[in-house]
Amino acid sequence: MAREKSHLLHLEDLYKSYGDKLVLENIDLSVSAGTLCSVVGPSGCGKSTMFRLVLGQEIADRGRLFVDGQPVAAPGEDRGIVYQRYSLYPHLTVIENAMLARTLPAGFAERRRRRAEFREEAMHYLERAGLAAHADKYPHELSGGMQQRVAIAQALIKRPKILMMDEPFGALDPETRESMQIFLLELWEAERMTIFFVTHDMEEAVYLGTRVVVLSQHYTDDRGTGANVRRGARVVGDYALPSAVASTKIKRSPEFIELADEIRRVGFDKDVLRHVTEFNLRHPDSFQTLSEEEARSARRTA
Amino acid sequence: MSAVAAPERRPSRGGLFAPVRHNLLLALLPFIVIAAVYLFASHQRLAENPQDKLLPSLGQMADAIDRLALKPDPQTGDYTLFVDTWASLKRIGLGVGIAALAGLLAGLNMGLLPRVRALFSPFLTFVSMVPPLAILPILFISLGVDELSKVALIFLGVFPVIARDLMIAAGQIPREQIVKAITLGASQSAVIYRIVMPQILPRLIDNVRLCLGGAWLFLIAAEAIASTEGLGYRIFLVRRYLAMDTILPYVFWITAIGFAADWLLRQLILRRFRWYVATA
Numbered sequence: 080m081a082r083e084k085s086h087l088l089h090l091e092d093l094y095k096s097y098g099d100k101l102v103l104e105n106i107d108l109s110v111s112a113g114t115l116c117s118v119v120g121p122s123g124c125g126k127s128t129m130f131r132l133v134l135g136q137e138i139a140d141r142g143r144l145f146v147d148g149q150p151v152a153a154p155g156e157d158r159g160i161v162y163q164r165y166s167l168y169p170h171l172t173v174i175e176n177a178m179l180a181r182t183l184p185a186g187f188a189e190r191r192r193r194r195a196e197f198r199e200e201a202m203h204y205l206e207r208a209g210l211a212a213h214a215d216k217y218p219h220e221l222s223g224g225m226q227q228r229v230a231i232a233q234a235l236i237k238r239p240k241i242l243m244m245d246e247p248f249g250a251l252d253p254e255t256r257e258s259m260q261i262f263l264l265e266l267w268e269a270e271r272m273t274i275f276f277v278t279h280d281m282e283e284a285v286y287l288g289t290r291v292v293v294l295s296q297h298y299t300d301d302r303g304t305g306a307n308v309r310r311g312a313r314v315v316g317d318y319a320l321p322s323a324v325a326s327t328k329i330k331r332s333p334e335f336i337e338l339a340d341e342i343r344r345v346g347f348d349k350d351v352l353r354h355v356t357e358f359n360l361r362h363p364d365s366f367q368t369l370s371e372e373e374a375r376s377a378r379r380t381a
Numbered sequence: 382m383s384a385v386a387a388p389e390r391r392p393s394r395g396g397l398f399a400p401v402r403h404n405l406l407l408a409l410l411p412f413i414v415i416a417a418v419y420l421f422a423s424h425q426r427l428a429e430n431p432q433d434k435l436l437p438s439l440g441q442m443a444d445a446i447d448r449l450a451l452k453p454d455p456q457t458g459d460y461t462l463f464v465d466t467w468a469s470l471k472r473i474g475l476g477v478g479i480a481a482l483a484g485l486l487a488g489l490n491m492g493l494l495p496r497v498r499a500l501f502s503p504f505l506t507f508v509s510m511v512p513p514l515a516i517l518p519i520l521f522i523s524l525g526v527d528e529l530s531k532v533a534l535i536f537l538g539v540f541p542v543i544a545r546d547l548m549i550a551a552g553q554i555p556r557e558q559i560v561k562a563i564t565l566g567a568s569q570s571a572v573i574y575r576i577v578m579p580q581i582l583p584r585l586i587d588n589v590r591l592c593l594g595g596a597w598l599f600l601i602a603a604e605a606i607a608s609t610e611g612l613g614y615r616i617f618l619v620r621r622y623l624a625m626d627t628i629l630p631y632v633f634w635i636t637a638i639g640f641a642a643d644w645l646l647r648q649l650i651l652r653r654f655r656w657y658v659a660t661a
Contacts, residue, residue: 134560134564136556136560153563154560154563154564155563155564156563156564156565156566158564159564159565160557160560160561160564162557162561164555164557165555165557165558165561166557166561168558168576168580169580169656169657169660170579170580170654170656170657179562179565179567180565180566183562183565183566183567183571183575183576184565184566184567184568184571217655217656217659218656219656219659219660220659233565234564234565237564237565237566239564
């Protein structure tokens, strides 16, 4: 069966450059429904570019991109978003922010008629996020962690097929960050939704993900090492992880540390360059399309 | 060793870290000084020549106020100050109100829709450089000397400023907010009028506050040239008789109206747009 049909999210041969700078090169990625897929990589590697491509906010130069079998051309209601900032609308109270998924598509008359119903539904989500007491405050009156909880509730009410998160906890202090990670894992356990989680923090990626995709521009291929070779980031590692809400103590276990170390080596270390044919793509959903040249070289080594 | 108290260091009274005290007194001080200088100079001149009209005394001004504001005009039966104020407020209210509404719509659409911006923004920038007073004769010729030309002058002076600033404000709304609204099911018009417009409304009010000074300038210029009532008309009418006892209270009255309007709009922002005050 074609991968774009069998997987909720499918990226194939995706290229994106800005002017002279090639950012993403030959990205291949399929994600099954129910996966908490974290995407990790050094800063500037193109994670956010990839995020915007999946959103449909930007269009790839080449390649194919499908969400639930449909080609992506623009942002749509099947993908919910939580950003690091700007997820909440400053002029609306917490409850009004949470209600947007219902009120925005509704006309004026429907909004007035069903206001109580919308409010009750949003309130239910705010209760789950532990924010019922703050429903009538404005976002600027909440702490950073609370704002992100509202942002998650706001996105979830829409019941998106994929929840897209771009460094959602990046601006939080370490303690709040950890409690938000647990909150997200509990939500994911309960709902088994598909989450596409972009972060530069490999501990966070490994702790949260049932799958960790490593995006990096630090790799090598047969094009040589000359300064004129432009390499964009590729998926250089793809790992399956046990799925369970684990205590944060797991972050100190040997397996956890070992995996985080490997990811640091393959993704973050400028001096460790793996050849395109030797990437560790262990996840069962993983696949790789090689250029003709790369395929030839792969056959030689095999 | 004997204990020597460290010399106490106080921030200097006029420096960067001066204490915030007696601020009301400080704010009143320039007013008191101006009033005192005026009263002294007026007293001196009137002592030399009781017929002097340049610096009327408080009593003379009170007589003028009594005549214009508290007693009906013997010929028309109207209270002159009231008639003038109403005529001027109507013109400035209409001119600024229409300019604000049109500026909001134009700014929003230019700020958010690239094609609309490409079409109108250079034109608007060009038009905004036309000195409105320079085309006042054109307005009088083409629109007549009645209300329309006066309202049009205020509109032309105020609209480009508001439209351009709101275009910038709408363009500064983070792209993320717009993409997010679409993922939550917003249509394009919902993004423009329900996500972005409420966020730039307080900025519109701030714009109106800043434009009021200019609007009065255009109003008084128009009234001075062709009118039968209005605050500006009255001032320029009595100028012929060197009636400073009327002009000064009128100027004070116009200033007070402007100050009150500014204060009211500021209060509106503080009360209705708490988030704007806290985040801007």
